[in-house]
Amino acid sequence: MANNEQDTFMPTICFVEHDGTEHSVTVNSGISLMEAAVDNDVPGIDADCGGACACATCHVMLDKDWFEALGDREATEESMLALAAEVTDTSRLACQIEVTDALDGIKVRMPESQF
Amino acid sequence: MNAVNDLMKPVAFPNPYDVPLQELDPSPEALYDSGQHWAYFERLRNEAPVHYCENEAFGGFWNITKFNDIVEVDSNNEVFSSEPNITIGESKIDFSPPMFIAMDNPKHDAQRKVVSPAVAPMQLAELESLIRGRVATVLDNLPVGETFNWVDAVSIELTTQMLATLFDFPFEERRKLTYWSDIAVTSPNVEEYGVSEEKRRDVMLECLEYFTGLWNERIKRPKKNDFISLLAHSSATAEMDPLEYLGNLMLLIVGGNDTTRSSMSGGVYAMNKFPAEFKKLQENPKLIPNMVSEIIRWQTPLAHMRRIAKEDYEIGGKTIRKGDKVIMWYISGNRDQDVIENPDDFLIDRKRARHHVSFGFGVHRCMGNRLAEMQLRILWEELLPRFSRIEVTAEPQRVRSNFVMGYTHLPVKLHAK
Incomplete structure (x- = not known):
């Protein structure tokens, strides 16, 4: 049971609306960032396709450091983001990011067009 | 168009459960206007969700009828090509004008990005008050207490006005757009009730001539945010x-x-088939945005999209071969009970109502979906305070098509508030 504390650790994610309103949610690791939002009724993450990387309605923007830490986007994600609005250099689709303990404290911003 | 459709006689098809499974063909246009397609798709979903059949008019093709299989095919643009066209039929007179919905990347993205700013989410805020004003004018001029055709007076009028704005098309001539739209989707297989391919080509070339005039006028002026100027x-x-x-x-x-x-007609029809939902809406107008998604699912305005496999592909225990034609039946995916609970019911407070296939998925996903949702939302926001009941007085007449799930006639009587 030495690892008990680690096993029950739940990272906290902060979703920030375009107007600055913050929604902090504490969730289990292993789900996607999109599910973290949808399961907690965070507005602005529609996720129309249910996590198939096929609709670009869970678009989020990360800080540069977090973006670099999370690694490259896959080709499918690139192709969907290419058609989304308000895309930045640090845009991602939240359904393609797995929540891990390491994400604790991350802030992600959501585009105005998703509201 | 209405005149010919008014003469349309229903065609009786065999009960799908009496047909050998390998011969079950959901593509004949006349299945749809009579509602016989529902049972065909139900059997396919249950017994052969990935199913091959042949048809005299369309050749051999695969039917994809389950929600998740549709998402898989639709979002795999590497394997499934949209070229040379996205509907089930082939042109017999070699008239298939190229369009970006029927192009693969990189050309698709390059062209789509040119016109998408006209309907981008940020653009919509500017359009909202214009749309609301027009909706109010149309609704305030409708007769109360007498039956009229909702399709023509409301659905066609409002969408045509919107289209004229998006093209910056001469407003007083906007019904030309309706005419060209109707002709563009006419199937030659319903020739008796539609138009021939030759006639369709001639009308489309008239459309091109008119729009060439608009292009020549726009090119001389600075770029602005209408489709023609952007192009x-x-x-x-x-x-x-x-x-x-x-x-x-x-x-x-x-x-x-x-x-x-x-969807503007289908929503009114749905409210009459499920009157408890209209009561629910009157009691809680905040349900309108969710209801809009449910209308779009329940109606599924476009029944299918087609692809061609660029390589062999395994799905649902079957192997689709390179070169095969694949039809994603959105109309069926939206009734898949493994993904959508009680899918035949129209429920305006349905959970996760946005999770439907009507807009498609992947890079070809509907470009104007936010605008469509906004138009429907505003229509219902303006209907509720004006009328106590929107009564459908007889069954609608439908378009004979396996592609456009539309209505030609929906008789409606409005009741005063």
């Missing part, structure tokens, strides 16, 4: 040959017209 002033589209201009016009006209039109 004329962008490097990806400025050098299009005339047929490609026509193809993209047909795409934008049909995409922005037939679809929302059908």
